[in-house]
Amino acid sequence: MTAMSRGRPRRKPVKGVVGAASGAALLLSGLAVATPAHAEGEVPILGQVKAVSWDDTPETTMDVLISVHGVRRVDGATMVYYSAGYTPDSTPGSDRQELTHAFGFESTMSPLHEDGERFGDVAVLDVPDGKAYTTLYSGDEPTELSASDCICQSWTDALPDEPQPGQAYVGTAAVPPVPDDVDTVALRVLGHFFTDVPVEDGPMEPVADTEEPITVGMGWPEVDTEAISAVAEPSRFVLPLTTHEVLEGSAISERKESDSRSLDLSADVLFAVDKATLTSKATKEIREAAEKVEAADVKGRISVTGHTDSSGEEDYNQDLSERRAESVATALGDLLPSGSKITTDGKGESEPIASNETDDGKALNRRVTITLPGAE
Template identity: 65%
Template sequence: MIVMSRGRPRRKPIRRVVGAASVAALVLSGLSFATPAHAEGEVPILGQAWTTSNEDTAETRMDVVISVHGVRRVEGATMVYWSVGYTPDSTSGSDFRQLVMAFGSGSSLSPPRSGTEFMGDVAVIDLPGRKAYTTLYKGDTVYDCLCNTWTQILPEVPEPGTAYVNAAALPQIPGGMDTVTVRVAGQIIPDVPVEDGPMLPIAKEWPIPVGKGWPRVKTDAINDIEDPSAFIVPLTTHKVIEDSALSERSDAESRSLDLSADVLFEVDEATLSGKAKREIKAAAKTVKEADATGTLRVTGHTDSSGEAGYNQSLSTRRAESVAKALEPLLPSGVRLTTSGRGESEPIASNETDEGKTLNRRVTITLPKEQ
């Protein structure tokens, strides 16, 4: 059972270790701190976040708590152990799909793939190294996630006040990382300590309520992955420029300016809207301030709605429209090339409206030396 206050706190990190016989105290209000070390049979709570299902209504209450129990170095991988469940005062009878609807906008950290699993939205973030270690997949479908699917870890009707355990396998993190930031189920949990070895005891049956054991580490599946480094992605910075539809992303290798296609164009159109002039002028100003020279790439992108062939054509035409308007505003030494990527290079999840909005963009990429 989970016990918490009747209010609706959000994202309060907690470090607490509770005995298996006192799992009723798993969720507490306020902050408390303890060492990460724990005795056999105890349940470590290294961080928590509260959120609400987007299917919550005036008649129903679907508060959800997400807890991180461990970040562990094991042979060949890093394991993140975590749990999710309805709070005790949530409405009874809500099914597991509604619980998963509390997971936020989905992760844009994982490499683009055709299939993603809600329970695979896990990453260990190395802020100083500007990298994210993301859930491993042995193939390209949701069933290839080195984690367990939501249908495995959650009962059809989760019991309010009970949290259910999962684990995800990530690439090995550097040996010097003693604390990390964890992204899990759309939530950010900072300052989580890193320990060695799998969590014990191993549970024999699914689903696993908190206090009844931990998932088995899938070491055989980890060994089947040819290139775990493909699941280590650069962590980018992202800021809005001049309170406009222009934003900037940068990592260790490149600097990009994203223009929102929703501001530049009408739906399914490639002709610039009346609002586009201001945004393109802001982009030109940023390019000038960066003293950019040489060739800049202008690339159109869409979300995943519609046919892939149509999206490819639309993204190409939109890139050409932006380049035509941008070129006269740039110094003579700057040249532009254009291309379209359609829906193939998302920067956010296409499973939500928010993510689709971010993916509909025209990107201006500055030369790497800038």
């Protein structure tokens, strides 16, 4: 790491990036809105999204319908009730592993324990207060958590070996208690986001009297009060949120956290492939970034950090990210008032904000981040 001294664009929201500040940011790849209130006696559907599986082919369809049924306050926790199942027009004969390929686990909202075999990638998002209430795990220390500690269903518990098209299978996850004055939240459920979901009191009933996978209409899983009471420090599962916006007509996105703001500049605009020399197009982007930096009430040193995708060798990516950070910092310093303090660093491929399994995800990961400490 090195140190050096030295009319705003309009904004529009992205289709969405919301994430935990302590982990990778999350791309909203399928925003779902709340549906109308259910009639008396019907199964409540508070939000719904069709998730496209990566296993789809011209001959087969393996798309999944994910539904939110309730967010309920119970003793010591908030329960999220949801379901997932193949759409009625999906091809019969697919297994439960293939069903999960529509869940979108590029990043997780359970950063204290990442486990690809869980059916509980769930978080309640209080966006106005900037907090994410993530899936609870029983146990003492985060480093000692195991998959069985998740207060949620495993895929093998929630899904049959061969899920049937048109059948939806129920899951639940417990998150920390949501404050009493919060009556509407956003959700992340199985890799997808839902907005304007009401928070209600009491567990959903009736409880399904079965150990087999529960289909929608049979009832609801019983709340595991013993596991909830065994959670050590539920507050450690409440994380700060990061929100992103893009500046209209530019390659800059703005990320806001509880104690700082960051600007992400697309490396694809700033640099040619595998290069650290700024392109002619970079001038406009860095000038706009400098205007925002100068207008911010920065408290501390400005940091400029380079990031790459996972293509190529790790050592090469680390070096490239460091050189790119230096190039941006030098150009930025020339546009800021004398005495501005800037540090530079490179993270290589180690801090992705999207999946490196897709071209779009890699493009998001190729960036240079300008962090403005203390800026609101």
